Amino acid sequence: MLFTKASEYALLSLIYISQQNDPVDVDSISNELEISKSFLAKILQSLAKDKILNSFKGANGGFSLSQNALDVSIKRIIECVEKKPMSVFECSTSKNDCTKAATCQVWNMFNTLQFKIDDMLDNISLKDIVTK
Template identity: 65%
Template sequence: MLFTKASEYALLSLIFLSHSNSPKDVDTMSNELQISKSFLAKILQNLAKEGILNSFKGANGGFVLADKPSNISIRRILESAEKRKAYVFECSNDRGDCPSNKGNICKMWPMFNTLQRKVDDFLDDITLADIIKK
């Protein structure tokens, strides 16, 4: 699984918002974090659609965390930013996803699936609050 710039920027923006008591607009965040405004807006909209952020329109509008940082897992953030599941391998979650259609005879799948469950558990156990503390 490759964490892209979208994942990195999602984490940076959520850390930024966690230190604010009021909504922050895309312009402010883009300038502060030195991230492309259009790319950041797309990421923030994805996070809002997934319920990680609340968005407000108008002169005092912007984005705020929808929940406490301790209730937001890194896995949820990554999957919301990437708009896909955080798979280690294409088929690691389900044999039916095997790109080579060898799912029923693949000897590697049990190991891939075990690794996937460990990665999922690890990413579910780390929260935004854990990152903020460090």
């Protein structure tokens, strides 16, 4: 499992947005965090589509959290921007995804690791990383 720049930028953006009192526009976030505006806009739109962010159009538009930061897990954020479930190994969530399941000697270890990582990231909220 590799966190991509999209995951990193999503987390940094959400931290920044959560610390603002008013909606924040893409230009401001892009400048503050030194992130490509076009790449950031795609990330923020994904977060808005999945209702992690509210999106406001117009002169005073921008983005704000759509819910309490305590209610948004890191796992949900990462899966939103990566557009797929987190996976330690390609078949770590299901033996059905593995063509070598009958003889695989490492699947149980990867599956156990997957459950631990899922549990950990499900239990870390955006608020947890904002307040640290």
